Amino acid sequence: xxxxxxxxxxxxxxxxxxxxxxxxxxxxxxxxxxxxxxxxxxxxxxxxxxxxxxxxxxxxxxxxxxxxxxxxxxxxxxxxxxxxxxxxxxxxxxxxxxxxxxxxxxxxxxxxxxxxxxxx
Numbered sequence: 001x002x003x004x005x006x007x008x009x010x011x012x013x014x015x016x017x018x019x020x021x022x023x024x025x026x027x028x029x030x031x032x033x034x035x036x037x038x039x040x041x042x043x044x045x046x047x048x049x050x051x052x053x054x055x056x057x058x059x060x061x062x063x064x065x066x067x068x069x070x071x072x073x074x075x076x077x078x079x080x081x082x083x084x085x086x087x088x089x090x091x092x093x094x095x096x097x098x099x100x101x102x103x104x105x106x107x108x109x110x111x112x113x114x115x116x117x118x119x120x
Contacts, residue, residue: 027085034079035063037105042117045107050114055107068108072115077105 037059044050044058055075056062062075084098108116 028083030081030083032079032081035060035077036079036081037077039119042105042119045114045117047114047117052109052112052114055109055114059105059107071110073109075107075109079103 041058045055050058052073052075059077063078064076066074066076068074079102081101081103082098083101103119105119106117107114
């Protein structure tokens with residue numbers, strides 16, 4: 001009986017060595033939540049020229065719209081971008097690295113015309 005167990009362990013060890021590619025895995029993923037605005041889209045907004053209606057057509061509805069004390073209005077698009085790497089080595093180690101970025105685009109309007117834009 002002891003010989004069968006030894007043969008079994010030897011076969012298991014040999015098969016794991018031959019199938020080494022199956023012992024390591026990794027994955028990458030990105031998730032965006034919120035009102036995401038692509039960088040090249042913001043560049044289409046021309047200061048002192050683009051209207052609020054045109055901005056809405058370009059960027060979609062903002063996350064918030066705020067009235068400012070000076071009579072202007074600021075629209076803000078907020079989103080969170082989460083990207084990560086995950087990996088595992090079979091029965092030995094597993095790990096995950098996640099990076100979370102909170103970003104916003106703001107456009108200030110006076111009389112319905114974009115007068116300032118910024119990203120943070």
